[in-house]
Amino acid sequence: MMKIYNTMSRRIEDFVPIHEGKVGMYCCGPTVYNFAHIGNLRTFIFEDILRRTLEVAGYEVRHVMNITDVGHLTGDGDDGEDKISKRSKETGKTVWDIAAFYTDAFLKDEKALNIEPPVVVCRATDHIADMIAMIEELEKNGHTYIADGNVYFSIDSIDDYGKLARLNLDELMSGARIDVDSAKKNPKDFVLWFTNSKFKDQAMVWPSPWGVGYPGWHIECSAMSCKYLGKHFDIHCGGIDAIPVHHTNEIAQSEAASGEKPWVKYWCHGEFLLNDTGKMSKSSGEFLTLSVLISKGYDPLDYRYFCLTGHYRSQLKYSEEAMDHARAARQSLFQKVAEMKASASPSSEISGKAEEYLKEFDDAMMNDLRAPQALGRLWTMMKDQSVSDADKLAVLIKMDRILGLGLDKIEAAGESKVGGPEEWALVEKRAEAKKNRDFAIADSIRAELLERGFVVKDTPKGPVLEKSV
RNA sequence: GGAGUCGUACCCAAGUGGCCUAAGGGGACGGUCUGCAAAACCGUUUUUCACCGGUUCGAAUCCGGUCGACUCCUCCA
Structure with a gap:
């Protein structure tokens, strides 16, 4: 039985899918206005580990990830600037070029990190009609109002707004009195559709029943996840920062549109990567992308290994020293595998001690993805001289279905000669x-x-x- | 102000009240091997879990307090 921490209950729960043998999993993807930094990538590695573990547990996983290529503002208060437009002005490229360029860069990073491609990768700009349809549904059910030319979601039209984040609305509202000139009825209301753009040169606009404009950020994830996974699905993932606003608003919209609760059965969130100054960020400190790590002499898989050494719900602190440790460990593992491959081939059946190690590894992963523990079992097996190399190789290949370090692709030592x-x-x-x-x-x-x-x-x-x- | 997390040996990091006199990795040191190295292998680096109380037959794990670090609510996964 697989166990996973559910942010909704704040507890580790037994994982029971809605449909036997199948899992629907939606992951909030990147906003493609710049390169992803390695903190962003940590979350995608966590989601990949979750997916792989579910697959090893025997589930068929329908993994859906969006690409936010429109409508995500620099400010969460529905003000501020569209990030992609901003980038477009800075670089002189069109918004479409910006989005395409960074989408491509992101997918390359995923590949370098051995992240399995999602079954569905969907772009927000390809799903405007689905978003409009959902907003119409919300309008029909009486959850919207129009003010200043924008369509808003009224959080007072539902009785459980903020349940995921356990928001205390009275506290929030009393603290929000400064918000004087907003057209909102409630400061926590959010925009579903903008027609009243502050930017005359807004490049990405579409016709809608409310006028030419563009969608709010939160509606895209609701519309696309429901389209590909249905009105109820099993797992919704993202970074912890999405809990109080983005996921909270997604729940409000999705449940109000369908009229059915709960929308998502398990909410899974990855913790942040920190650096010396605190949270990894694009604006403060060194902007660490995967290419920067490569230029520092690390393999992308060193970063993947580094992420595996900490638990996904714990903050992990990045440092070059810690990366050096991860690289040394990963290289040593690869070296040992290469040497074993030179003299042994994986046994077809695993038994005895080797089987026990594999079980302990799987148990650790099935128990809320305890990857550091699982790696501990891997290393203990490596040192155990009572296990044959053939058995070790067979077990390692099975472990690697989850770890995703590419152990199966390592060539036997001496097979390909280095040097001219x-x-x-x-x-x-x-x-x-x-x-x-x-x-x-x-x-x-x-x-x-x-x-x-x-x-x-x-x-x-x-x-x-x-x-x- | 509100919500929450964390503090584990030289470093990173797991620990779900008793198999914990604390996994695993890294580093350092010693040994085997080697012409010397490198690599590999073996061993050491740990009665100790920020601090102070409490609960318990028993606590790194539970409770209270103190100190310190961090995240979210306020652009980023």
Whole structure:
């Protein structure tokens, strides 16, 4: 039985899908106005681990992720500027080019991190009609009003607004008296459809029953998730910051539109990645993207491994020191796998001790995705000399269905030779010198190889070259 | 002001009241191996869980307090 923490109940619950054997899972995707930073990516890695664990548990997972390519403002109070428009003005490119460019960059990052592509990736701009249909439904059910040319959702038209975040509305309202010139009836009301754009050059606009305009941010996720997963589905994911506003508003809209509760059975949220100054951010501190990590000498999978060393509901602090540790561990694991592959092939049946390790690993993952514990079991097995290499390989490949480190793709040690013909000529010269016990020459050749960026290692099977780090 | 989280050995980090005299990784040190290295393997680095009280037969785990760090409500996953 898989267990998962549900933000709605604030408890770890047994996972029981709505439809036996199948899971509908919606994940809030990126707003494509800039590169994703590694804190953003942490959440997508968590969602990928969740999906993979569900799949190993035997479920068929319909994983849907949106791309927010319109309508997400810089301010949550329905003011501020459209982020993509802002970026467009800064760069002189069209909003469509900006969105396409950063969507592509995001999907490349996902691929580099070995994140399984969602079954459905949907763009907000392709679903304007679905959003309009949902707003019409809300209008019909009496949950909307028009003010200043915009269509608003009235939170007072429902009786359980804010249940996910456990918002205390009286407190919030008394603190919101400053909001004088808003057209809103309640300060927490939010826009479903804008026609009254503050920007005369707003590039992305569509006709609607309320006039030419564009959708509010929250309606896109409600409309698309319902379209692809139905009025009830199992899991909705995102970062913890989405709880108080975005997910709260999504619930309000979706349940008010369909008239049925609850909309989503399990709410799962990933914690933040922190840096020295606090939250990882695009505006303060170093803007850390995946490419920045690569330029610092890390493999994208080092970052994936790093994320696995902390629990998804705990804040994780980024530092280059911590990344170095993760890289060392990951490289060591890869090296060991490569060496085992050189002399063994995965056994077809796993038994005894190896089977126990696999079970402990799976148990840790099934219990609210305790990846750090699961990795602990992996390493303990690696050191256990009573388990054969063949069994270890077979178990590792199964573990990797969840870890997603690409252990199955690692080549056996010595199979593909590192270095060119010149380097290998030097290796042979060195072997010859060693044979003649001419160690001064042997050492000078080793130094020369290091200058060329290679490390020689003498193994029982002869010398091997590795790229120096 | 409101909501919530965290403080674990040199560093990162797991710990769901008793198999915890605290996983796992990294680093450092020692050993085996080696012409010397590197790699690999073995061992050490831990009676200790911010601090002070309490509950309990029993607490890193529960409760109260103190100190410290952080997140959300206020652009970002």
